[in-house]
Amino acid sequence: MEAETQEKASVMQRVKGWLDKIGNTISSVGKEAKRLAKEDPRRVVHAFKVGLAISATSLLYYFDFFFAGFGVNAMWAVMTVVVVFEFSVGATLGKGVNRAIATLLGGALGMAAHDLADLTPEKVEVVLIGLSICVIAGVATFCRFFPKIRARYDYGFLVFILTFSLISVSGYRADVVFDMAHRRLTTILIGGCVAVLICIFVRPVWAGKDLHRYTAANIEKLGCYLESFGSAYFKESHDKNLAPLRDFKTVLISKGTEDSLVNFARWEPRHGKFRYRHPWDQYLKIGSATRECAYKIDALNCYLNSDAQTPLELRTKIQAFCTTISSKCSLALIDVAIGLRTMTCPLSSEKHIMDAKAAAKTLKALLKTELWHDTEFLDIIPVVTVASLLIEIVTCTVKIADSVEVLATKVKFKKPKPEMNRQASREKVKRIPSIEASHSVNIVFE
Amino acid sequence: MEAETQEKASVMQRVKGWLDKIGNTISSVGKEAKRLAKEDPRRVVHAFKVGLAISATSLLYYFDFFFAGFGVNAMWAVMTVVVVFEFSVGATLGKGVNRAIATLLGGALGMAAHDLADLTPEKVEVVLIGLSICVIAGVATFCRFFPKIRARYDYGFLVFILTFSLISVSGYRADVVFDMAHRRLTTILIGGCVAVLICIFVRPVWAGKDLHRYTAANIEKLGCYLESFGSAYFKESHDKNLAPLRDFKTVLISKGTEDSLVNFARWEPRHGKFRYRHPWDQYLKIGSATRECAYKIDALNCYLNSDAQTPLELRTKIQAFCTTISSKCSLALIDVAIGLRTMTCPLSSEKHIMDAKAAAKTLKALLKTELWHDTEFLDIIPVVTVASLLIEIVTCTVKIADSVEVLATKVKFKKPKPEMNRQASREKVKRIPSIEASHSVNIVFE
Numbered sequence: 001m002e003a004e005t006q007e008k009a010s011v012m013q014r015v016k017g018w019l020d021k022i023g024n025t026i027s028s029v030g031k032e033a034k035r036l037a038k039e040d041p042r043r044v045v046h047a048f049k050v051g052l053a054i055s056a057t058s059l060l061y062y063f064d065f066f067f068a069g070f071g072v073n074a075m076w077a078v079m080t081v082v083v084v085f086e087f088s089v090g091a092t093l094g095k096g097v098n099r100a101i102a103t104l105l106g107g108a109l110g111m112a113a114h115d116l117a118d119l120t121p122e123k124v125e126v127v128l129i130g131l132s133i134c135v136i137a138g139v140a141t142f143c144r145f146f147p148k149i150r151a152r153y154d155y156g157f158l159v160f161i162l163t164f165s166l167i168s169v170s171g172y173r174a175d176v177v178f179d180m181a182h183r184r185l186t187t188i189l190i191g192g193c194v195a196v197l198i199c200i201f202v203r204p205v206w207a208g209k210d211l212h213r214y215t216a217a218n219i220e221k222l223g224c225y226l227e228s229f230g231s232a233y234f235k236e237s238h239d240k241n242l243a244p245l246r247d248f249k250t251v252l253i254s255k256g257t258e259d260s261l262v263n264f265a266r267w268e269p270r271h272g273k274f275r276y277r278h279p280w281d282q283y284l285k286i287g288s289a290t291r292e293c294a295y296k297i298d299a300l301n302c303y304l305n306s307d308a309q310t311p312l313e314l315r316t317k318i319q320a321f322c323t324t325i326s327s328k329c330s331l332a333l334i335d336v337a338i339g340l341r342t343m344t345c346p347l348s349s350e351k352h353i354m355d356a357k358a359a360a361k362t363l364k365a366l367l368k369t370e371l372w373h374d375t376e377f378l379d380i381i382p383v384v385t386v387a388s389l390l391i392e393i394v395t396c397t398v399k400i401a402d403s404v405e406v407l408a409t410k411v412k413f414k415k416p417k418p419e420m421n422r423q424a425s426r427e428k429v430k431r432i433p434s435i436e437a438s439h440s441v442n443i444v445f446e
Numbered sequence: 447m448e449a450e451t452q453e454k455a456s457v458m459q460r461v462k463g464w465l466d467k468i469g470n471t472i473s474s475v476g477k478e479a480k481r482l483a484k485e486d487p488r489r490v491v492h493a494f495k496v497g498l499a500i501s502a503t504s505l506l507y508y509f510d511f512f513f514a515g516f517g518v519n520a521m522w523a524v525m526t527v528v529v530v531f532e533f534s535v536g537a538t539l540g541k542g543v544n545r546a547i548a549t550l551l552g553g554a555l556g557m558a559a560h561d562l563a564d565l566t567p568e569k570v571e572v573v574l575i576g577l578s579i580c581v582i583a584g585v586a587t588f589c590r591f592f593p594k595i596r597a598r599y600d601y602g603f604l605v606f607i608l609t610f611s612l613i614s615v616s617g618y619r620a621d622v623v624f625d626m627a628h629r630r631l632t633t634i635l636i637g638g639c640v641a642v643l644i645c646i647f648v649r650p651v652w653a654g655k656d657l658h659r660y661t662a663a664n665i666e667k668l669g670c671y672l673e674s675f676g677s678a679y680f681k682e683s684h685d686k687n688l689a690p691l692r693d694f695k696t697v698l699i700s701k702g703t704e705d706s707l708v709n710f711a712r713w714e715p716r717h718g719k720f721r722y723r724h725p726w727d728q729y730l731k732i733g734s735a736t737r738e739c740a741y742k743i744d745a746l747n748c749y750l751n752s753d754a755q756t757p758l759e760l761r762t763k764i765q766a767f768c769t770t771i772s773s774k775c776s777l778a779l780i781d782v783a784i785g786l787r788t789m790t791c792p793l794s795s796e797k798h799i800m801d802a803k804a805a806a807k808t809l810k811a812l813l814k815t816e817l818w819h820d821t822e823f824l825d826i827i828p829v830v831t832v833a834s835l836l837i838e839i840v841t842c843t844v845k846i847a848d849s850v851e852v853l854a855t856k857v858k859f860k861k862p863k864p865e866m867n868r869q870a871s872r873e874k875v876k877r878i879p880s881i882e883a884s885h886s887v888n889i890v891f892e
Contacts, residue, residue, distance in 0.1 A: 032592065033588070036588075036592065037588075043588060043591045046587065047584040047587040048584050050584060051580035051582075052580060054579055054580070054583045054611050055577075055579050055580040058575075058579055058611065059576075061615045062572055072518075072616075075612050078611050078612060078615060079612070082583075082607050082608045126508060130501045130504060130505075131501075133497065133500055134497035134501040136497075137496055137497040137501075141492065141493040141497070142479070142489060142490065142492075145482050145489050145883070146479075146482065158528065158529070161496075161528050162524075162525060162529070165500050165504065166521050166524060169504040169507045169521070170518075170521070253701045253702075255699045255702070256701070291698075295741050295744050295745065296745065298741050367827060381813060381830055381833075384827055384831070385830070385834050387827075388827050389745075392748070437593065
């Protein structure tokens with residue numbers, strides 16, 4: 001009796017444990033979902049847009065008027081919407097255009113292959129169709145390795161292979177190949193149009209705009225690092241707050257996101273402040289200059305936590321100049337970032353850069369003198385390296401400013417209005433949703 | 447008359463110009479294709495495999511035995527092959543498994559939705575189905591933003607939405623929803639199996655193996671850089687050959703490729719020397735240590751081309767130690783790379799690292815002395831920075847060696863056989879095909 005009660009109790013306990021676990025999992029998934037939605041509310045809108053687009057297309061199936069025309073082929077429309085609908089307008093348009101053109105070409109070629117094979121006896125026909133599929137699919141697959149094709153038309157080649165195979169294979173069976181190809185093309189066009197229209201007209205997400213903000217935010221991150229570097233480096237190690245000094249790390253691995261966004265942006269029509277032939281390639285150059293600067297900052301960052309430190313009293317001898325350089329570079333970068341973000345000519349970055357250059361020159365001259373006369377050489381190395389890295393960062397800052405300047409000239413940035421509150425713009429740059437995570441960029445988040 | 451002849455001549459010339467242009471384009475495309483095929487012959491094999499797989503599946507359409515069972519649904523098999531077949535086994539398996547499970551779940555849920563809606567009057571049914579599609583597609587789309595899902599199950603969720611929509615939408619029309627769902631699942635399974643089997647058994651490309659080689663090659667690239675750095679830096683600038691010193695740049699942006707390959711490799715069964723639960727995550731750690739070292743080398747690289755140089759006669763004072771450090775680190779890295787590549791314990795890296803550490807220690811001590819007593823401080827800064835970067839690179843080398851060591855312990859690397867020709871292995875590492883470009887990793891090649 002007692003054993004039974006005990007057993008019952010233990011079973012109850014185990015069940016309770018399971019229930020707790022399930023409850024925990026559900027609540028943690030819920031929390032994560034809430035976080036994702038808060039981080040970038042456009043995700044929720046996107047999910048809703050996809051649902052809406054699919055429901056709308058499914059009406060093709062429902063209304064007799066359409067169904068009489070398309071029959072089961074109407075499913076291609078639903079399928080197209082599901083596959084083509086991406087987070088940004090550029091990605092959706094790129095996929096849609098690729099799919100439409102590839103379907104057209106694949107269908108035409110498939111019909112040609114079918115008609116050719118039709119002229120021969122049946123046994124030969126089968127071999128011919130099989131062979132043509134093998135050869136054309138093989139060649140098209142190989143073409144997907146061409147770097148230029150892979151960058152922009154990869155999906156198109158996939159759909160081409162698909163359509164060609166489907167149409168020419170149907171030749172084994174149906175003699176209504178033309179009808180099938182025609183219906184497939186029409187339904188895909190309808191599906192693609194629904195996807196593209198909903199994507200553009202319901203709260204659109206422009207990859208170009210995001211690329212623009214992403215580039216500005218990356219420059220800003222470097223600026224923020226340099227803003228706090230000066231004060232952090234010339235302090236005793238125990239009262240350092242290093243948390244804001246870690247943001248810049250994501251800039252180091254920004255290349256993939258940037259490439260994808262540029263790729264998407266190229267497909268987009270003019271929108272907002274971005275005209276039709278906006279020089280998207282220039283963003284790659286700005287990004288590469290930004291990353292170069294980030295590598296230097298990464299080197300600099302090592303000296304914050306390094307064990308081999310120059311004693312603080314020796315460091316203070318060049319504190320003024322180092323702090324000036326880092327704060328002036330920081331001001332310049334932030335000004336450039338705000339200018340880029342708001343598409344206005346940077347107001348004061350030139351002045352800050354001049355100041356930074358002057359400070360760098362003085363620092364160089366100072367290092368020439370017998371500054372640390374009677375100290376051990378080794379003690380000075382870290383601080384000298386920091387100083388020379390800072391001097392290099394001035395050069396990098398100039399490079400970033402120049403590459404943004406090139407963009408400003410090409411796009412004709414406006415003069416900022418005097419009443420514009422730049423601090424408010426800065427806050428805006430900071431509160432940028434996490435762009436890497438929203439666009440479909442293949443990154444393993446560790 | 448003359449005018450006519452002239453016009454004719456000019457037309458002829460223009461036509462000739464066009465023909466030349468077309469000829470040039472064709473020949474350059476041909477050259478590019480040849481280069482791509484030579485760079486990685488597996489690309490040609492892959493293209494052939496895809497053609498073969500599609501042709502094989504198209505037989506489902508041809509033979510009456512199959513066609514009687516599947517009807518037009520047989521096209522799903524062809525479609526699955528086209529969509530699922532990827533360059534590596536891991537990517538193919540990942541997509542195949544995702545597609546199969548998602549079709550099963552999506553089909554089941556779609557049928558449930560259809561059956562539920564069937565209980566209500568027709569008008570309500572339509573609304574119910576439309577609503578359920580909108581809600582479920584929306585929720586599934588939102589789920590695709592979860593980082594963990596995006597990394598491994600993104601494609602599965604897409605197919606889930608697709609299948610669910612197709613099946614429940616068919617409910618408007620056909621009352622044979624179950625048959626349709628069943629056929630779709632079967633044909634997709636057949637297509638997936640054909641793709642996976644051909645991918646695995648005809649000259650397989652293992653993402654895991656490529657990841658392994660890629661990681662080793664990246665370490666090797668750093669080693670090669672350090673091998674030639676010493677001699678390049680202590681030479682007058684005009685006789686420098688900097689070409690082999692640029693290879694390492696690709697290591698800086700290796701994160702995306704690595705992430706994708708790890709992702710693919712996780713799907714692969716045991717193959718070659720890689721067992722079922724091979725610690726793929728450790729490669730991410732090795733890669734991150736390698737990149738850290740590459741950032742330092744990038745900083746070092748600036749001093750090769752910099753204008754601000756320490757005069758050569760001053761540089762030579764520490765030449766011996768710098769050269770020792772860079773060559774010993776180089777030897778250690780190359781040894782580690784060969785060890786990783788051949789999955790044998792590195793033979794001599796420990797000794798080389800000890801030597802490098804010793805040289806670094808002596809260099810540090812040397813810098814403490816009044817080495818450049820009566821020279822300008824500023825002249826010395828570059829060489830001192832180079833020296834301290836080299837000292838840091840020793841630490842990075844140790845980190846890389848340690849992370850490979852962890853892998854070696856987990857996987858139980860063998861002792862190398864004495865007769866193994868390590869130089870030959872090295873040549874093998876060098877002739878590695880360009881892995882970034884072969885696997886479907888989204889990179890814009892500039």
